[in-house]
Amino acid sequence: MDNSEDKQLSRRNFMKVAIASIGGVIGAVLGLPAIPYIMGPALQKESDDWIQLGSISKVELDIPTLFKKTIETQTGWIDTEEEILVYVLTSNGQDYIVMSNVCTHLACRVRWIPEKDSFFCPCHNGVFAKDGAVVAGPPPRPLDRFESKVEDGVIFIKRG
Amino acid sequence: MLIKIGDWLDERFSWREVWAAIFERKVPHVNWFYTLGSATLFVAINQAVTGILLTLYYVPTPDHAYDSVVYITTQLPFGWLIRGLHHWGASAMVILTVLHLLRVFYFGAYKYPREATWISGVILLLVVIGFGFTGYLLPWDQKSFWATTVGTQIAGLAPFVGDWILRIARGGRDISAVTLARFFGTHIWVLPATLAALVGIHLYLVIRIGITAVPKKDE
Ligand code: HEM
Ligand code: FES
Numbered sequence: 001m002d003n004s005e006d007k008q009l010s011r012r013n014f015m016k017v018a019i020a021s022i023g024g025v026i027g028a029v030l031g032l033p034a035i036p037y038i039m040g041p042a043l044q045k046e047s048d049d050w051i052q053l054g055s056i057s058k059v060e061l062d063i064p065t066l067f068k069k070t071i072e073t074q075t076g077w078i079d080t081e082e083e084i085l086v087y088v089l090t091s092n093g094q095d096y097i098v099m100s101n102v103c104t105h106l107a108c109r110v111r112w113i114p115e116k117d118s119f120f121c122p123c124h125n126g127v128f129a130k131d132g133a134v135v136a137g138p139p140p141r142p143l144d145r146f147e148s149k150v151e152d153g154v155i156f157i158k159r160g
Numbered sequence: 161m162l163i164k165i166g167d168w169l170d171e172r173f174s175w176r177e178v179w180a181a182i183f184e185r186k187v188p189h190v191n192w193f194y195t196l197g198s199a200t201l202f203v204a205i206n207q208a209v210t211g212i213l214l215t216l217y218y219v220p221t222p223d224h225a226y227d228s229v230v231y232i233t234t235q236l237p238f239g240w241l242i243r244g245l246h247h248w249g250a251s252a253m254v255i256l257t258v259l260h261l262l263r264v265f266y267f268g269a270y271k272y273p274r275e276a277t278w279i280s281g282v283i284l285l286l287v288v289i290g291f292g293f294t295g296y297l298l299p300w301d302q303k304s305f306w307a308t309t310v311g312t313q314i315a316g317l318a319p320f321v322g323d324w325i326l327r328i329a330r331g332g333r334d335i336s337a338v339t340l341a342r343f344f345g346t347h348i349w350v351l352p353a354t355l356a357a358l359v360g361i362h363l364y365l366v367i368r369i370g371i372t373a374v375p376k377k378d379e
Contacts, residue, residue, distance in 0.1 A: 034213055038213070076228070077230065078227070
């Protein structure tokens with residue numbers, strides 16, 4: 001409002017400013033909370049607990065070994081149980097790598113075929129070496145790995 | 161810049177004329193009771209905005225409705241506020257609509273030539289009540305379930321057509337997933353569309369005819 005020249009603020013202009021500012025405040029109070037409300041679920045941090053896979057005693061040297069684990073996740077208001085399958089590999093009995101069985105091409109599930117000494121993906125014939133490196137087919141990168149740790153002979157992986 | 165855009169648009173839409181007709185029309189010297197209609201409109205807009213936000217998360221099926229409502233109120237940032245505004249706004253809506261009706265009635269503002277405004281208003285009141293009735297079921301808790309049981313049962317008492325109305329309202333003999341889905345559809349599509357159309361007519365008439373002056377003693 002430019003009332004610098006005529007110092008007198010007319011009733012009309014006063015009302016205009018008053019209505020605009022009160023309206024602005026009401027609009028902000030109603031409108032601003034909508035933003036976090038809409039974005040909430042997208043910003044939610046996923047829990048980063050360690051998931052216990054099981055005893056490492058069944059993992060033989062240089063042979064990817066399958067571990068099955070059901071994990072509970074909460075998406076919105078729905079609790080879902082999800083079964084994850086991972087392959088655990090060690091070459092020295094000290095260091096373990098944990099690989100996801102999800103193909104890095106289009107997310108089919110890969111399988112370890114002992115006779116061929118490789119992982120095979122049934123969808124587009126992707127082939128991975130035992131450490132997850134791509135050997136053949138369309139997969140763009142090696143099998144994903146989980147962060148892991150071993151405590152008292154039990155192996156854990158990090159969620160996410 | 162803004163003025164330029166405004167001018168450009170005005171040349172094509174003549175929106176300033178429309179603006180002037182709505183906001184710069186002449187009104188008689190009236191009192192605060194005449195703001196009740198606008199107050200109702202304001203709450204109606206609040207209901208529309210918060211209602212749309214609620215549908216982003218609410219799911220109208222018996223196995224998810226309650227959980228999704230709890231999720232909105234306890235998990236989402238400001239979910240309690242959005243739901244609270246819609247919840248309390250619903251009651252405010254009914255109260256304000258009735259007060260506005262009473263103002264119109266006691267000031268004799270329903271008379272010629274405003275009968276059509278009154279009639280559109282009566283239908284609006286029914287729509288507002290319809291919103292309340294259908295909305296009450298949606299959280300799918302004990303209170304909503306039994307309130308709707310009783311409410312539809314009352315409709316069922318009407319002579320001859322009662323049982324028929326009850327079955328249509330419930331979508332069958334009992335309150336079920338079908339009831340919840342049709343109450344939801346009515347609450348978010350049928351009633352809002354009707355409300356928007358009627359408010360349009362109502363406000364067109366208010367502006368077109370102009371509002372009444374405060375009646376004098378001898379009138
Ligand atoms: C959703 C509900 C409604 C909304 C949003 C609404 C809105 C409005 C508004 C903004 C006005 C301008 C004057 C004033 O505010 O008093 C008005 C006037 C009027 N309303 Fe409503 N109204 C609603 C419901 C009703 C109901 C239930 C009735 C009566 C059955 C009614 C009858 C009238 C009449 C006759 C006028 C003209 C009054 C005059 O010229 O002085 N309205 N309405
Ligand atoms: S999804 Fe595995 S090769 Fe295409």
